[in-house]
Amino acid sequence: MGRPRSADYAAKRKRILEVAAPLFARHGYDRTSLAMIGAAAGVAKSLVYHYYRDKDAVLADLLRRHLEELVAAVEAAAVVDARPPERRLADMAVALLEHYRDADAEHEVQIAHLKLLPEPVREELYGLERRLVRLFADALVATVPGLAGDRRHLKPLVMSLFGMLNWAFLWFRDDGPMDRRGYAELATDLVLGGARKLAAGRAEAGEAVARPRVQAAS
Numbered sequence: 001m002g003r004p005r006s007a008d009y010a011a012k013r014k015r016i017l018e019v020a021a022p023l024f025a026r027h028g029y030d031r032t033s034l035a036m037i038g039a040a041a042g043v044a045k046s047l048v049y050h051y052y053r054d055k056d057a058v059l060a061d062l063l064r065r066h067l068e069e070l071v072a073a074v075e076a077a078a079v080v081d082a083r084p085p086e087r088r089l090a091d092m093a094v095a096l097l098e099h100y101r102d103a104d105a106e107h108e109v110q111i112a113h114l115k116l117l118p119e120p121v122r123e124e125l126y127g128l129e130r131r132l133v134r135l136f137a138d139a140l141v142a143t144v145p146g147l148a149g150d151r152r153h154l155k156p157l158v159m160s161l162f163g164m165l166n167w168a169f170l171w172f173r174d175d176g177p178m179d180r181r182g183y184a185e186l187a188t189d190l191v192l193g194g195a196r197k198l199a200a201g202r203a204e205a206g207e208a209v210a211r212p213r214v215q216a217a218s
Contacts, residue, residue, distance in 0.1 A: 089136070
């Protein structure tokens with residue numbers, strides 16, 4: 001029988017992840033050691049090994065926790081209810097950006113270091129990322145039905161929205177002239193404007209093809 005876990009096992013694991021994220025973001029994955037993580041968490045390196053077998057396990061758990069919480073926040077905002085579809089899409093963008101409020105380090109580590117993990121773990125985490133993309137793609141089609149089946153434009157539109165939200169951590173300041181909700185709604189409006197224009201163009205092109213030609217009078 002294995003040794004029973006201590007009452008504060010989960011809290012100590014959480015603390016290790018909380019200090020690991022800024023260390024990975026600041027120093028890079030290769031230059032961050034388990035000893036550095038232990039020192040930042042206020043525990044010995046040997047105790048870190050009690051919770052994680054190696055540095056890969058720390059990184060994987062950190063990113064899994066971050067992405068699962070992100071998916072849960074967006075899924076809660078994506079519930080279909082009485083809101084207009086464009087409001088629901090904007091609320092999803094707000095939920096995404098709000099979740100990043102205190103998670104800049106985790107987000108930076110996700111962008112820079114997820115690809116360093118072993119393939120099975122990497123694919124699991126990419127699956128969570130793809131879940132987010134599907135949620136936004138479905139919400140965008142619900143808002144602009146003319147995009148349904150448009151494989152050429154749908155993904156670029158969704159990824160453009162992600163690009164505006166995901167890279168905001170490089171410049172966005174919470175004490176600036178626009179709050180997170182305002183910026184998330186602005187980014188959503190910009191993408192929706194382009195999406196509606198594209199959908200209208202597709203509709204006009206389809207009508208032109210379907211419209212029978214009028215023969216000139218002889």
